[in-house]
Structure formats: C-alpha cells, structure tokens
Amino acid sequence: MQNFESFLLNHLPVSKSIHPTYEQALQKMLVAGGKRFRPELLLGVVKAYNPLLIEGAMHAAYAVELLHTYSLIHDDLPAMDNSPLRRGEPTLHVAFDEVTAILVGDALNTYSFEVLSNAPFSDYTKIYLIRELASSGGLNGMVLGQAIDCYFENRPLGIEDVRILHTNKTAKLIACSLKMGAIIVGKEKLAEELYEFGIKLGLLFQIQDDILDVTQSSHEAGKLTNNDEAKNSFVTLLGLSATLKEADSLADELILELNSFDDKLKNELSSLLLQYINRHR
Secondary structure: OOOHHHHHHHOOOOOOOOOOOHHHHHHHHHHOOOOOHHHHHHHHHHHHHOHHHHHHHHHHHHHHHHHHHHHHHHHOOOOOOOOOEEOOEEOHHHHOOHHHHHHHHHHHHHHHHHHHHOOOOOHHHHHHHHHHHHHHHOOOOHHHHHHHHHHOOOOOOOHHHHHHHHHHHHHHHHHHHHHHHHHHOOOHHHHHHHHHHHHHHHHHHHHHHHHHHHHOOHHHHOOOOOOOOOOOOHHHHHOHHHHHHHHHHHHHHHHHHHHHOOHHHHHHHHHHHHHHHOOOO
16 A cells, blocks of 8 residues: 555646646656645545545545645735745745745645545535535635634734634645545534544644744744744744643643544554654643
C-alpha cells in the first residue's frame, strides 16, 4: 500500500503548454513538503474502518492537499501576507512572479475538484465529498476567513470574533478532512461528530500557530515568523501567557474527546493527533 507522499509525487499536476515555467510552478509548493496533516486525518479515519478503501481515499486526501496548498500560495501574496518563505522554500511570487503565483493558486484550487471528481467512488459519494470540500474551503469557509483576516488588519477584534475568523480560515478545512474520511467509509453520523471535533482541533491548530509565530525563527517554522503584529492573532489580543493557557485548556478537552472515540478510531488517530494537540507544550 503506497503512502500519501508517494501518491502525491506520482500524481503531480502536468501542463500541456508552451509556457516555460508553468508546470514547474504548479508543482513547486506540492513537492516542497509540508505537514500533510489534513490528508493524514482523512486517511486515518478510512484506515480505522475500511483499509480496503485507502487507495481510493488517496484521491480525496490529495484534493484536500491541493486546496490547502492553493490557499497558502494566495495567503503569501504581496496583497495579503507578503511572505517570502513557505515550507522552507521561496514563495511562488518570489521564485517566479506575482501573476504566476495567482494563476497557480487558481489552477490548484480547481484541480482539487477535478481530482475528486475522478476518484473511484460512487457518484453519490463524489458529490457529497465535493460539496463538503467546497463548503469548507469556499465562500462561507476558508475564503471568508481570509477576507475577514485581511479586512481587519490593524483593526482589533473581540476574542469571540477572532474565534469566528479562525473557525473559517483554518478550522473548517481540518474539520472537513475528518468528515470526508467518515463519508468515504459510509459513516454519516460519525462524519458530523468528527466535524465538530475537527472545528475544535482546527482552532487549537491556529492558536498553536500564533504561539509558534512568536517563539520560533523563520528557519525553524519554514515560513516567515513574527509577522502577525497587524493581524488579529490570539497572541496579539491575549498575550503569550494567556494564549498558552487557552491552548492547554483546548488541548485537554480534545484529549478527553479523543479518548471517547471507539477503539478502532482512537488507535488509528491517537499518534497523529497527540503529536499536534501537544505541539505547543
């Protein structure tokens, strides 16, 4: 059984074009690596209940990673975070140019749904998965979160509004990854429960990123750090000490929920989840 990384490398987007650098740019951020956290969540749920579906589930996991990678490329653009570094590599607008970065982000966004539409599932399952990914990644999900984040730069929000911001910007795609795994194995009730768990997990993930932004160097993080002063981050609003307490409280709550999962799911996800749940400690 191949792992996700080898699947991704064997299914990189290919361009039938006279453009001299387009295909290289399409592939650059994908081959640069990354946590692959969202794909591994999806695949972990599938492994727990039906390992025979893993090969098909790779397509769904890849679709999630494509959409996530597009969001990072656009997030780093000069009009947004203007970041020179991502996954330890120069960002696309630095390595190529801004137009290329915009278009590659657009291409990976739409390619994610092409990949998902070609997955070896029933039409019902494919439509369900496409709807969930589009919903969590689109106008009332990740894109909405980005819009709020950018609009309210240098305009402090209340902490509950910041939670809404990051629920959309970060948490929904993480929650969607878990939900899609449950959809693939035909567990629709579990899908809803995992989505709610994933929202909390995604919020913790963002809080931890805010902590790491002020405690790690750019080299350690593989991206520009200490760059959130104008943003509505948890550290900016609460301070580091209070943000660490917030992270600890949410991490403890998630560990309790993880321990309530049935044995198959808990055994499959515990190693991955505990690594991330505790990464700020």
